[in-house]
Amino acid sequence: KRWQHLWKKLATLSFIYFYDGDFYDDVTRVIGNTLTQCPTDVNLNKFKLKILCSIQHTSQVNSWFRYAITRNVQDVDLLLWDPKTGEEFSFYDELFFNNSCITRIKLYNCVFCPPNATICWDQLKFLSLKKARLVGDLIGITLSGSPCLETLELHNCYGVSRIDASSKKFKNLVLTNYGMRYSHRLADSLGRHRDDIEEELLSGLLSSLAHVKDITLGDYNCLDVLSRLRDKGFQFSRVGADGDEDRITELMDGAVAAAAET
Known part of the structure; x- marks a missing residue:
């Protein structure tokens, strides 16, 4: 009391x-x-x-x-x-x-x-x-x-x-x-292939993160898009650090989901 x-x-x-x-x-x-x-x-x-x-x-x-x-x-x-x-x-x-x-x-x-x-x-x-x-x-x-x-x-x-x-x-x-379903709708409305839009979005995002020390990608769709970009010669490295190793860490979905909950 x-x-x-x-x-x-x-x-x-x-x-x-x-x-x-x-x-x-x-x-x-x-x-x-x-x-x-x-x-x-x-x-x-x-x-x-x-x-x-x-x-x-x-x-x-x-x-x-x-x-x-x-x-x-x-x-x-x-x-x-x-x-x-x-x-x-x-x-x-x-x-x-x-x-x-x-x-x-x-x-x-x-x-x-x-x-x-x-x-x-x-x-x-x-x-x-x-x-x-x-x-x-x-x-x-x-x-x-x-x-x-x-x-x-x-x-x-x-x-x-x-x-x-x-x-x-x-x-x-x-x-x-x-949600990848939205990229389907966007691609259809623009008359473009979904792969092209996904690659454009991811490459633009990664380019804007040139000052970020470490990046972790774990979504299956995202990793698939990244793989296509690399096959086309897309390079991502730290600004002002020539010869730096690729700073993009790839994880499985479960690991990223667990990290997101912490």
Whole structure:
């Protein structure tokens, strides 16, 4: 009983609920009531939210993000899933996309909807997106608005056509399970062969990563494209380091998947 008031001052808030979807309203009510009891003058190290959530609660959930940001949260880990519709959760709150406190973000099953198509994450160093819909130039907007970003992970995301990884602060880029079915659609719409588009995309990406020390490729399709490029004479070496050995490490799918989960 003597601890009942101390939890409100904890530096980490974690809400996890993946059970009966019929209790959407009860879960959101409990979380909302809990946050109203917490102070706003204690900084948050981490805000973790992994719940089944109806799309009709989008506005309420976005208000929870605003609360976390008013407490200068540093680490945000969000997984919101509506099993009845399967729709992605829409992030549209301006404060979420324009703050100087968050240094680490992990999002699952989401759609980015930044107001005025602008993002300003001054202190963000780590960004991991899983099953995210990234239409237009959202990755470009994200990278330009995150000058301190060191690691970008895109797992099973779609809508990405170009990644500018030329920033000197960029250290790690992880791409896994990029749906090849989209390259089929793109090739058909352009009247081009899929192999040509895949080779163009991979060679362009590798060329933009000339300043990166080590690169690991493990997806079967990606390795197949790399093999075709090498057969055509494509060379990839460190800028300013003549005679350097090829810096591309090739791993099997399982090894890369395991590394992505760590």
